[in-house]
Amino acid sequence: MLKFFIFIMIIVCSKFSYAKPINVDVLVEDGYFPIIINAEKEQGVAPEFIKILNDSQNDYKFTLNSLPVKRLKKWVEWGEFDVLFLMAKQWVPEGSRSALQETSFYVIAKNELYTLAQNAQKQSYFDDLHALTKAGVLGYSYRFADFKTDAQYLSEEHQVSLTIDEFNVVKMLLLKRADVGVINNIAYQYFKKNNIFNMDLLYRSNTPDAIYDTHFLVNPPRSKISVKQMDKLLNAPEIKPKITALLSSYGITSSFTQNN
Template identity: 30%
Template sequence: MHITKLWVVFLLGLVIPMATQARQTLAVGVYDYPPFYQTHMGEADGVIPDVLHLLNQAQSEVEFVLYATTARRRYKDFQDGKFDLLLFENRQWGWQDYPVHASETLFSGGEVWVTMAASDRHQSYFKQLQGKTLVGVLGYHYGFADLDADPHRLHQHFGMQLVDSQDKVMELLLQERADMGLVAYSFINRYLHQHPELKPRLLISDTFDQQYQHGALLREDATITIEWLNSLFSRLKDNGQLRALWHQHHLLQAPESKSP
C-alpha cells in the first residue's frame, strides 16, 4: 500500500507539470496604432492588450502574447514567423497575397481628414487635396491613394509627409506645419476625449477617406483555427464584454452611417 501511494505521488508529479505546460503561446503582432495599441511609460496600452486579456480569460488552451513590430515591418516579421495573428487589421491593407484567414468583423472603422478650424474653412476644404501639405503615418494604407502605402509614391504623387504616429500627425497640424492630416475616427474620438479644449480649434471631415471592417488575420497553418477564434469572439460579443471595451476606449462616438 505504501508503495502504491508512492507511485501515485510520482505519477502526479509527472502529470501536473505537463498540465501546467499544456497551454501553448500564440504571438500577436502589434504596432503603434492608437487607440488599438500604443506604449505609455514603457507599458503596452490600448484596445488590443485588453482584448488579449479577455481572450486569455475566456479559455485555457492558448496564451495570447504581444509581439511588437512596426506598421511597415509587420509584413516581413510575419513572413519570418515572428507572430501568427493580427487584430484590428484588414486583408486589403497589403495582406492579399499572404497565407492568412480573416475572422469575423470585430469593429467597423474609418479614417477622416483633420485641419485647423478657420472662419473661411468649411467641409468643402477637404475636397481639394492638390496644393495642400498632407500628413499621414508611415505604413498606413489610405483610401485617397488606393491603399498604396509606398512612401515614395505617396510623396511623389501627393506630396504627403509621413510620420511615425497619429499623435505626431496632430502635433504637426496644431503647429500649423501641415494643412491636412489623416487619422482614424476611433483615434480622434479618444484624442478629443483626452483633450476637449482642442475641439473648437479643429475641423474634422464629415465623410471618411475610407471605411473598413476591423477583424483578425490568422496564419493559415497556425496552431489554432479561425473557427475556434471566431467562437471566442462570438462569446465575448454575446456576453457584452467587447462592447463594454469599445465604450471604455471611447470608440463608439462615430455616426453609424457616413459616406466616403
C-alpha cells in the first residue's frame, strides 16, 4: 500500500513538474509603427517584448500574431484572440470595446503635427489647420477630422491625402506634397534613431492632434490570462526592469517610467 501511495505521489509530482505553459495568443497590427513590429523580419518592440515574457517565466507561452488592420478588426469583432498588443480602445471596433479589459501598464502614443521647418518659423503656422493640406495614414483617425476615417470625407472636408504608412507621410512632407503631416511620436523616434530621414528638417506643433494611452487589451471570454495576472506578470521583478530597458532603448515612454 505504501509503495502504491509513493508511486501515485511520483506521478502527481511529475505531472506538475512538466505541466505545459498556458498558451496566450497576442494580436498586433501588421503595419503598426515599424518600430513596434516588422513582421517580415520578426523585429521591433513587439517581438522583443514577447521574447522577454516567454524567457522570464514558465507559466504562460505568448504567441505573437500580426494581421493587417482590416483583418485584425474582423478578428477582434469575432473575439478570436486572447490579448491585443498595446492598443487604445478607441482603435478597436466600437461594438467590441465593452468586452475588453485594459492593463494598468500602458505606453504613451501621440499623433503629432509636422511641417517642413522652412515653412514655419512660429507655432502660429498651425493655427488655421483647416486651410492647410495634410497627409495621413489610410484607416487612421484624427481629432481634427472628428476621428472619421472615410477617405472621401477626409479629402473633401479636410484636404487630407492618405497613404499606406507614416514612412510615406514623411516622404510627402519632404517632397512638398502636403503642408502638414500627422506622424506618431513612436514612428518619429524610429525614423530618427535609424537615420531613415533627416527629421531635423521638420518642425513640430506643440499641440498634438491626439494623445493615447495604449494598453494590453485582454479578451476575458476567451483569454486564459486575466488582466490582473497580466499586470502582475509585467510588474514581476524579473520582468519589469527588462521591459523598462527595452522601451527606453527605443525612446518609448511607458507607465513604468511615468510613475517612477
